[in-house]
Amino acid sequence: MSDVFEEHRNLLFAVAYRMLGTAADAEDAVQDAWLRWSAADRSDVQDPKAYLVRITTNVALDRLRSARAQRETYIGPWLPEPMLTSPDVAAEGAELAESVSMAMLVVLETLSPLERAVFVLKEVFGYPYAEIARALDRTETSVRQLGTRARKHVEARRPRFEAGGAERRAATERFLDAVVGGDINRLMETLAPDVTLWTDGGGKVRAPRKIVHGADLIARFFAGIVDRPYEGVDPGDWLLRRVEINGGPAVVVSGPDGPISVISATVGDDGRVRDIQLVANPDKLRAIAEGRTLPM
Template structure:
């Protein structure tokens, strides 16, 4: 290994945010994303005369993620209950590109990505999010440019169909989140119902480790009953709601008796100004990187 490849400072500093952002969007796990980026660096450090380090690293990260997705899909078949990505907090994982989705880390997008095939996901992310030309995408995926264009086009249609559009502006998003938390804490059924779109969905991920709904809860009325039920079960606990950015949008970290219990985030329908989806992550394995202040 050449010593010139190992400067004192982080050798991946110019690329780390983009590489980690790509791996996280591919895998839905910050821990796995970090592992993939580290593996990519080790492979890069073992190769001499890399003319374009960023292109090399993007290719390696993408292929490592594709390999991991094969085993991840097998694990998903035995996953207990609904699956949500691991939440990230105040992370610099922007694609650093002039694309519509460059800064989008929302659960709505992550779930839309999860519905794609691995190759569709990779082609879409590389081209539509990270702004890589199709010639480079083709080399990375070892497919023809025409095939990669088709993969990205199918993915684009699927993502468009599975995301609430248009999104609510950040200030409106934060306002609705605050109103939701206040109504839930007070048990105000009417206020909760008025905040939700009639066809809203709530997804809770306990991973078999914590109590959660095994399937998505559909419809405002059922969601209200669920939220009120949770509030009732926590009546004897000290509940603290810590507002913070979750996956790039206003969200909250909920503490019970001083311990992290779950994250709360949501998708807002900008046309109606109501909540289209609620995402609650309780699986402790996915909260390892959550801030621990309470």
């Protein structure tokens, strides 16, 4: 029984994380799925993998409905919890890497819970509509409608890329180099004029509580933070580490007691940064502190 569950644990976590956007919630959903699996009568279960995905999806749906109410009162912008990913993720496929990118998870947050479930199962994991309908206890027609709505919604909001993956990665690296170096002129060169900065402090640490718009304001923001202590840690004591986060390059800023922020970016079709994500809420840095890698 436990062997079967463990065989599929990584898949279940991958589904739950894309549904919920945080490692903590995804792990709780997987644990709830284990409890239901343990208590269920499995004598008629012919496909344990499909059965477990069904349980996990419905647990995640329940948790997502509750989480959406809490996120409506969240202090400042809400961002997903960043997780380390293998450098091989991008090589395995651009679509796979994009499905866990910070930008994509932000877009998925705008879907209804059912739309998100259908999109994740269909577009990311390739489940047929008939199987998704059984998992969600819906008709196949209604699930197809949900899938069509979700896909159109995501397509309208996802970043458009004309440049190849290598070019986008190089542009992101240039931006991160400029941030780390505190060079405002180099930073301005990497930013699109209408760039936005999302900072998630959750009301627990110092961070802008509104989305910051415009290259000049954002460049001055980054130039300012490298010159003063953050959460009691002097810039001279920061450890800046280049890592792979959610399928793309990022910087983890750590102090003596662990990570204090993660900075990542989304590059547009002109090769300039269009969205910056800065996560500083300590509750969302636990997976990074623990060195957990996101199973794909």
